[in-house]
Amino acid sequence: MTAAVSAICSAILLLAAGFHIYWGFGGRMAAGVALPQRQDGSPVIENAAFGAIAVGLIMTLLFLLVLARTGVVRLPVPQAWLTAGIALWAIVFTVRALSWSRYVGLFKQVRTTRFARYDTLLYSPLCLVLGLGFFYLALADSAP
Template identity: 40%
Template sequence: MTTLAYTLTSAIFVILGLWHLYWAAGGKLAHGAAIPTRQDGSPLFRPSAAGTAAVGTALLACAALVAFNAGLLPLAGAARWTRWAGAALALGLLARAIGDFGYVGFFKRKGGDPFARLDTRVYSPLCLLLAAGTLAASWPLA
């Protein structure tokens, strides 16, 4: 059962990474609900293709980190740092789920736009699940 949870966690990171690379390459599908907007409807920020590609690459690296820590992928000389990196990633995901108390996370004050609705229903809960899966892969209880 734990192998399934670790595999799903890693797979979700892969899907998110590939999705960001798709956007970086010019893809538009579901792009409108990926950026928070101000009250006037303007985007909070305009990510560059290079920045979006960097996020996609980082998400793929997160998938590899979870897979290494879970033993799904071999890592020659797997060092202790991978467990600490996994714990740091889990903490970052938890912070993302909590949010900035403005535009993202469970405790955001701005809402009503498509991003805010999806953030409450999908993005923030997904961050919590990814945090739990990442932490469990990095520091298994058994």
């Protein structure tokens, strides 16, 4: 079961990392639904290229963290630190998914924008899957 959870989390992380890096370098595909929007459709965040690249790199590092936690790769870090990192990110992804914020999360206030629809149907559920998957990996037996 750990291998399946690791594979699902890894696939989500790599896909999301790729899209964020693509957007950060000016990619336009799906860019209209990449940022939270106000009621009038204007983006909440302006000029987010650096942030998109940063998020993409963080997701790539999280991919490595998952691989290290499950023993696929070895990092010069104690297993307890890997477990703590996985647990911390489990909380981050779960909070992101279940957020009561204005623009993101399953309980967001602004629900009529294109971003909000994608957030409800795709982004928040994927964050919830990552959060639950990371919780599972944090609680699973350590890799050999």
